Amino acid sequence: MPFAHLVVGPPGSGKSTYCDGMHQFLSAIGRKCSVVNLDPANDRTNYPCALDIRELVTLEDIMVDEELGPNGGVLYALEELEHNKEWLEQGLKGLGEDYVLFDCPGQVELFTHHSSLRNIFFRIQKLGYRVRFPVRLFTVFESQDQADVSWIYS
């Protein structure tokens, strides 16, 4: 049974960096590992992307086509992914028993006011993945500029 490692956290907290590091680490110890980008705003990634939501939909296109701002665009993109879950399921099938890291978007609305990402997570679990949630919340505290972290609580 494969593992799904869902990397969640606020914008800029280091989710993509973490996916890159974990991918390098797991590859170095000989564990088969793939990274799936679920963030439609991720226009470049340091890790090799096994599956990319941007093959389905990009934030830039949504913002133009639907006349939405960046946050609304991300919600819309996740709804598109939810409605095209076969695309994700087919892609994941191709990854076999790989340990799969999911680089998730950070918009808080996706976790507080919206069901698409949650439904996608449930779907992944139903596919037989053992789901793990490493939450990237503390990067800001490690950074040199520790002066203003109040935005986390606002």
Ligand SMILES: Nc1nc2c(ncn2[C@@H]2O[C@H](COP(=O)(O)OP(=O)(O)OP(=O)(O)O)[C@@H](O)[C@H]2O)c(=O)[nH]1
């Ligand atoms: N100090 C410190 N900086 C980090 C760490 N992880 C990432 N960074 C830096 O934080 C910045 C943001 O990292 P990303 O990995 O792009 O963060 P993200 O959560 O994927 O960002 P979004 O996708 O925009 O939400 C980059 O400049 C990284 O180099 C960490 O553990 N400690």
Ligand SMILES: [Mg+2]
């Ligand atoms: Mg990122």
